[in-house]
Structure formats: structure tokens, C-alpha cells
Amino acid sequence: xxxxxxxxxxxxxxxxxxxxxxxxxxxxxxxxxxxxxxxxxxxxxxxxxxxxxxxxxxxxxxxxxxxxxxxxxxxxxxxxxxxxxxxxxxxxxxxxxxxxxxxxxxxxxxxxxxxxxxxxxxxxxxxxxxxxxxxxxxxxxxxxxxxxxxxxxxxxxxxxxxxxxxxxxxxxxxxxxxxxxxxxxxxxxxxxxxxxxxxxxxxxxxxxxxxxxxxxxxxxxxxxxxxxxxxxxxxxxxxxxxxxxxxxxxxxxxxxxxxxxxxxxxxxxxxxxxxxxxxxxxxxxxxxxxxxxxxxxxxxxxxxxxxxxxxxxxxxxxxxxxxxxxxxxxxxxxxxxxxxxxxxxxxxxxxxxxxxxxxxxx
Amino acid sequence: xxxxxxxxxxxxxxxxxxxxxxxxxxxxxxxxxxxxxxxxxxxxxxxxxxxxxxxxxxxxxxxxxxxxxxxxxxxxxxxxxxxxxxxxxxxxxxxxxxxxxxxxxxxxxxxxxxxxxxxxxxxxxxxxxxxxxxxxxxxxxxxxxxxxxxxxxxxxxxxxxxxxxxxxxxxxxxxxxxxxxxxxxxxxxxxxxxxxxxxxxxxxxxxxxxxxxxxxxxxxxxxxxxxxxxxxxxxxxxxxxxxxxxxxxxxxxxxxxxxxxxxxxxxxxxxxxxxxxxxxxxxxxxxxxxxxxxxxxxxxxxxxxxxxxxxxxxxxxxxxxxxxxxxxxxxxxxxxxxxxxx
Numbered sequence: 001x002x003x004x005x006x007x008x009x010x011x012x013x014x015x016x017x018x019x020x021x022x023x024x025x026x027x028x029x030x031x032x033x034x035x036x037x038x039x040x041x042x043x044x045x046x047x048x049x050x051x052x053x054x055x056x057x058x059x060x061x062x063x064x065x066x067x068x069x070x071x072x073x074x075x076x077x078x079x080x081x082x083x084x085x086x087x088x089x090x091x092x093x094x095x096x097x098x099x100x101x102x103x104x105x106x107x108x109x110x111x112x113x114x115x116x117x118x119x120x121x122x123x124x125x126x127x128x129x130x131x132x133x134x135x136x137x138x139x140x141x142x143x144x145x146x147x148x149x150x151x152x153x154x155x156x157x158x159x160x161x162x163x164x165x166x167x168x169x170x171x172x173x174x175x176x177x178x179x180x181x182x183x184x185x186x187x188x189x190x191x192x193x194x195x196x197x198x199x200x201x202x203x204x205x206x207x208x209x210x211x212x213x214x215x216x217x218x219x220x221x222x223x224x225x226x227x228x229x230x231x232x233x234x235x236x237x238x239x240x241x242x243x244x245x246x247x248x249x250x251x252x253x254x255x256x257x258x259x260x261x262x263x264x265x266x267x268x269x270x271x272x273x274x275x276x277x278x279x280x281x282x283x284x285x286x287x288x289x290x291x292x293x294x295x296x297x298x299x300x301x302x303x304x305x306x307x308x309x310x311x312x313x314x315x316x317x318x319x320x321x322x323x324x325x326x327x328x329x330x331x332x333x334x335x336x337x338x339x340x341x342x343x344x345x346x347x348x349x350x351x352x353x354x355x356x357x358x359x360x361x362x
Numbered sequence: 363x364x365x366x367x368x369x370x371x372x373x374x375x376x377x378x379x380x381x382x383x384x385x386x387x388x389x390x391x392x393x394x395x396x397x398x399x400x401x402x403x404x405x406x407x408x409x410x411x412x413x414x415x416x417x418x419x420x421x422x423x424x425x426x427x428x429x430x431x432x433x434x435x436x437x438x439x440x441x442x443x444x445x446x447x448x449x450x451x452x453x454x455x456x457x458x459x460x461x462x463x464x465x466x467x468x469x470x471x472x473x474x475x476x477x478x479x480x481x482x483x484x485x486x487x488x489x490x491x492x493x494x495x496x497x498x499x500x501x502x503x504x505x506x507x508x509x510x511x512x513x514x515x516x517x518x519x520x521x522x523x524x525x526x527x528x529x530x531x532x533x534x535x536x537x538x539x540x541x542x543x544x545x546x547x548x549x550x551x552x553x554x555x556x557x558x559x560x561x562x563x564x565x566x567x568x569x570x571x572x573x574x575x576x577x578x579x580x581x582x583x584x585x586x587x588x589x590x591x592x593x594x595x596x597x598x599x600x601x602x603x604x605x606x607x608x609x610x611x612x613x614x615x616x617x618x619x620x621x622x623x624x625x626x627x628x629x630x631x632x633x634x635x636x637x638x639x640x641x642x643x644x645x646x647x648x649x650x651x652x653x654x655x656x657x658x659x660x661x662x663x664x665x666x667x668x669x670x671x672x673x674x675x676x677x678x679x680x681x682x683x684x685x686x687x688x689x690x691x692x693x694x695x696x697x698x699x700x701x702x703x704x
Contacts, residue, residue: 063557063559063560064527064528064557173645174410203409203410203584204409204584204585204586204625204628204629205409205624205628205641205642206641207628208628208639208640208641209641211639212638212639212641215638230557230558231557231558232558233558237638237639238639270559271558271559273562274558274559274561274562274563275558275562275587276558276561276562276565276585276587276588276590276591277587277590277591278586278587278590278614278626278629290559290562290563290566
């Protein structure tokens with residue numbers, strides 16, 4: 001077990017060691033195409049590339065329907081990819097079928113935590129039952145070991161096993177419930193924890209409690225953690241890297257600080273500019289405003305196929321954008337990738353005198 | 363609030379000494395007083411269970427069946443238009459709600475009829491409340507849809523709720539809420555479920571409607587940052603009471619109540635350098651939980667015996683500010699500045 005400090009310095013380097021999760025060219029479609037050549041209209045995820053290492057927290061942001069949850073579902077083997085691979089600890093779990101897929105799912109190496117524990121926890125099961133269930137399914141421990149593991153897991157998330165073991169989900173506060181669902185997720189000692197909006201339903205103080213807990217678990221258990229969020233700012237204090245999703249594509253990824261402070265993709269810039277802030281007054285002048293990042297008029301009609309996913313809403317879109325750009329490294333910036341033809345130049349074209357918001361888009 | 367509103371300003375809403383109980387005489391909101399001037403935007407901030415939603419439901423006359431106003435006055439309008447809302451009967455409510463009071467809530471889809479087009483639902487409001495003809499109502503509906511920033515309003519008129527995104531539905535609800543030119547719009551967590559880009563757009567829309575219609579706004583939210591961006595004045599609620607109030611900028615620059623300070627500590631999360639995020643230890647009191655003194659005392663790092671001996675009143679600090687804390691009572695005492703962290 002490494003110390004917190006060592007894990008962080010490893011994270012800072014991020015180039016050493018092979019990733020625990022390595023997603024390559026992953027495409028998922030909910031309405032499979034008839035011809036293998038196109039993805040059809042149900043494409044939920046297109047050509048996603050993502051690496052996650054042990055001890056790392058990776059954030060995923062994007063609006064509703066941008067493919068965040070689809071990536072989670074594909075990684076735990078709930079949906080079958082159309083193309084691409086999902087490498088987990090050296091094995092392609094995307095190609096697992098039948099008995100092998102079931103064995104992988106039941107092993108509990110990858111676990112999910114959901115947004116609303118009141119809806120995702122069985123209301124008739126006690127906390128102990130809820131936490132033990134994945135162990136009963138994995139069948140790797142005997143009865144006594146399972147009981148011990150349940151108590152261990154509850155202690156790890158900061159709950160007193162004696163006090164909460166026999167309670168029902170509705171008898172707990174929102175923050176406690178979310179901690180129970182995390183205890184359930186870590187009871188099988190997974191290597192990767194996929195948290196789907198774990199704090200969106202929580203109050204601010206409970207939100208920070210849960211985020212701190214996830215940060216602690218990744219060091220104590222050497223977990224890789226992926227946190228899905230719908231805004232960048234709630235990842236700022238916790239994630240090492242972030243991947244920004246838009247309409248089923250990763251449009252930018254890189255270290256959180258770089259992505260937040262110097263977004264390379266106009267959509268990331270719009271996300272960062274739109275986030276409300278309590279402490280905004282000091283750097284007001286340097287900050288981009290959402291109006292600067294929205295197209296001035298209704299814009300041109302883009303073809304439906306092959307066009308950049310963000311072109312419709314992008315003020316910098318031009319002829320080249322009829323071809324979806326690939327996710328490529330950002331020049332002069334290590335560890336950053338962006339899928340934008342004008343990633344290096346759009347800042348120069350910003351309209352700094354743009355005082356009045358001309359339009360709001362629906 | 364103890365400070366009086368500017369006598370020159372027209373008053374839209376005045377709430378004084380409001381107490382709301384739920385269930386078996388559990389006092390969930392107590393001693394809540396505030397006023398909203400014409401065109402003013404006021405943010406009501408608090409965690410879940412702080413009583414912010416019950417307060418705004420009381421103003422709307424939409425308390426849950428188990429809830430009741432024990433005492434207090436809620437007055438809408440000024441001078442000749444003044445209406446005492448707590449005394450209204452049901453038929454009189456129909457001439458206030460929708461016409462003089464508009465409201466939008468967190469989940470727009472659940473406030474619209476899924477089997478009717480959104481245009482139909484807006485036009486119906488105009489025909490019933492405004493007595494417009496079918497043709498005029500249609501025409502005005504399309505105008506309103508354009509005004510709230512819906513692209514292609516003619517097409518939107520004929521669409522069903524399921525065909526629109528969450529952000530578009532919230533615009534539809536805002537169009538319905540402002541269709542009869544209300545004096546006050548209450549937005550209860552209206553942007554909470556939306557992604558940040560859409561949230562910023564909806565907040566910009568609310569700002570614009572205030573400017574163009576002279577609309578007053580009561581924004582109820584758990585997100586301090588949303589209030590910081592949108593509201594001129596802020597009311598911080600905790601455990602059913604207002605614990606601090608004042609102009610947003612001053613309150614956030616120099617919060618007087620330890621809870622406001624703690625809330626700011628946990629809200630300023632957008633700092634990539636911070637590894638350990640602030641938390642407020644403990645849990646807020648349950649609704650109706652009886653406590654002799656300050657309701658925040660069990661979680662407060664500055665708490666002393668003085669805090670729990672008797673009720674703590676809201677202290678007028680001048681310049682339209684007030685705080686409910688024993689530490690602010692002495693004019694010479696320095697405001698507590700220590701950061702709460704865990």
C-alpha cells in the first residue's frame with residue numbers, strides 16, 4: 001500500500017505503468033445498424049478512447065445523453081459494443097460472451113454507484129443485506145468472512161456497523177444512504193469503481209463528504225475511480241484527469257487543472273464559463289462569458305452525417321468542421337487531447353467587445 | 363428581517379413572522395420575515411430540510427395537506443392592490459395564483475400534461491385567466507415562446523412535452539408562469555436538474571424577464587453560487603429559520619453567521635488545488651426538533667453555553683443586513699473568521 005503522497009506523485013506522472021482500464025475506439029449503439037459500415041441513428045458512444053490507472057480519479061462530464069452512462073454500462077458488461085475494445089487488466093471484456101461475461105460481472109471487479117440511493121437500493125433490504133448481496137453473488141467468501149467484510153466495508157465508508165447494520169434505506173439520511181451504496185460497491189473489493197453522478201442528489205456538505213470518501217478509498221484500496229458529473233466544477237477538488245463528452249464523443253481530455261483553466265475545445269470552454277461561482281469577482285475581467293462562446297445567429301445548416309458533433313452550437317465552426325475531427329494531442333501540452341479543428345486558434349478569434357448577449361439558444 | 367424595506371420602493375411581497383408546521387404540530391418554519399421590492403431578485407438558500415421550499419409553498423398557498431400556517435402574514439402587492447394571502451379563500455386564490463404569482467419548479471415535465479401540446483397548455487392559461495380568444499391566445503403563445511428563447515416557436519407550439527428537452531420544457535413553464543404578467547415569479551430549484559450550460563441560459567432568461575417586465579423574483583435554491591450570480595439580496599435558511607440576510611455581495615464577501623461561512627466553505631468547490639474538501643460536521647436538525655437556543659449550535663465551531671440558553675433573535679446589523687448569532691450582538695466583537703473544515 002502506498003501513501004497518499006506517493007499515489008499523487010504517480011498520478012502526476014501518469015505515463016508509467018499500464019492502465020487498468022483501456023478503452024479503445026469504443027462505439028455503442030442502442031439501435032444496431034443494418035450495415036456494419038455506419039453506426040445508425042442510435043449511436044450513443046462513438047470511437048471513445050480512455051485510459052484509467054489504479055489509484056487515479058478520472059472525471060467524466062457532459063450533458064444528458066452525451067454517452068457518459070453508456071460508457072459505464074459498457075464497461076461493466078451491460079451493453080455490448082458495436083466496435084472497439086474495453087481492456088480491463090489486460091483482458092478485452094467487450095468481447096466476453098455468455099458464461100465468461102457472467103463470470104466477469106459476478107466477480108465484482110468493476111462496480112457501479114448510482115445517483116439516487118433511495119431509488120437504487122432495495123427498500124426492503126437492511127443495510128447489511130444490501131452490502132452483503134454482491135458477496136453472495138461473487139461466492140468467493142464463506143459466511144463468516146462475508147459478515148466481516150460487510151462490517152469492514154461499512155467502517156471504510158465511515159459508518160458504524162453496529163448502528164446501521166439493521167436499518168432500512170429510508171431510515172438513513174441522504175449522505176448516509178450514498179455511503180451505504182458505496183459500501184455495497186466496495187464490498188467485493190473491486191479494482192474499478194464507476195460512480196454515476198454520485199453527488200448530484202446530495203446537499204453541498206454531504207456532497208463534499210462523499211467526494212472526500214472516494215478520494216480516501218482510492219488511496220486506501222488502490223482503487224481506480226471514475227466519477228460521472230454534469231458539471232466541471234464539482235470534479236475540481238477531486239479528479240486528476242477529466243474527459244469531456246458531447247453527443248457520444250469525447251471532445252477533450254486531460255489533467256483537470258489544464259482543462260478547467262485553458263480549455264482546448266469550445267464546448268469545454270462553454271461548460272467552464274457557464275458554471276456559477278461564489279468567488280467570481282476577482283478574476284471577472286479574464287473570465288470568458290457564455291455569450292462569447294455561442295454562435296451569433298441561427299447559423300448554417302450542417303449536413304447530418306460526419307459533421308463535427310459540436311458544429312451546430314460552435315461560434316468558430318467553418319468548412320473544415322463538416323468532417324468530425326479525431327481526438328488528437330493538443331500541441332505543446334502534454335497529456336491533453338482535443339477533437340477540434342481550431343483547438344489552437346479559436347481563442348484568437350474571440351470577440352472580446354461582445355458586451356450584450358445577442359441571443360440565447362434553446 | 364428586522365430592517366425595513368426602502369419606503370420609496372414599491373413592495374411586491376411582505377412576509378412577516380411566518381410559522382409553518384407540518385404533520386403532528388412539528389414547527390418546520392419559524393419566525394420568517396422578509397420583503398421583496400418591485401423588480402428585485404431575492405435568493406432563498408438552504409440545505410434540504412431547511413424550510414425554504416415550505417416557505418415558498420406557503421407564499422403560493424400550496425402547502426402539503428399536512429402543513430398549515432400557524433401564524434404570520436404574507437402580503438402581496440402594495441397600496442390598492444394589496445392582498446393578504448394567508449386570509450384568502452379558494453376562489454380568491456384563483457385570481458392570485460397564475461395571475462399575480464407565477465411559479466416554476468425543479469422537474470418541468472411533471473408539471474405539464476403529457477397528452478396535450480405545450481402550445482395548447484400555454485394558450486389554455488391565456489384563455490382562462492386572460493379571457494383571450496382562441497386565435498389571440500395562439501398568437502400570444504407563439505410570441506411568449508419566442509420571448510423565452512425557444513427557437514422556432516411556431517413549431518414548438520404544436521409539440522408534446524416528450525418531444526422537448528429539459529431546458530426547453532423549463533422555458534415552456536417559464537412562458538406559462540409569466541404569461542399573465544405576474545408581479546412575482548417564484549423559482550424553486552428551477553435550474554437544479556439542468557446541466558450548467560442550460561442553467562446559465564435559464565438564469566440569463568430570468569434576468570432579462572426581470573428587466574423587461576419589472577418582475578420580482580424569489581429564487582429558492584441549495585446552490586449559493588446560483589444566488590451569487592442572480593440575486594441582489596440573499597436569505598440564508600437553516601433549520602426552519604432565516605439565519606442571515608442582506609445584499610448578496612456584502613453577505614458573500616463578509617458573512618456574519620457561522621453557517622453562512624461554513625456554507626461558503628463547502629460551496630467554493632471549483633478549486634482544483636484543494637484535495638480535501640470542506641464539510642460541515644453533523645446533520646441539520648429534523649423538522650420540528652425542539653432546541654432551546656441556536657439551531658446551528660451543535661455543528662458550530664464557535665458555539666458556547668450562551669448559544670443554547672435561550673432563543674437567538676435575528677440581529678439588525680444595519681445596511682440592510684441581519685444575522686441570527688450571539689456573536690454578532692456585541693458591536694465591538696470581531697466577526698468569527700476561522701474556517702470550518704473537517
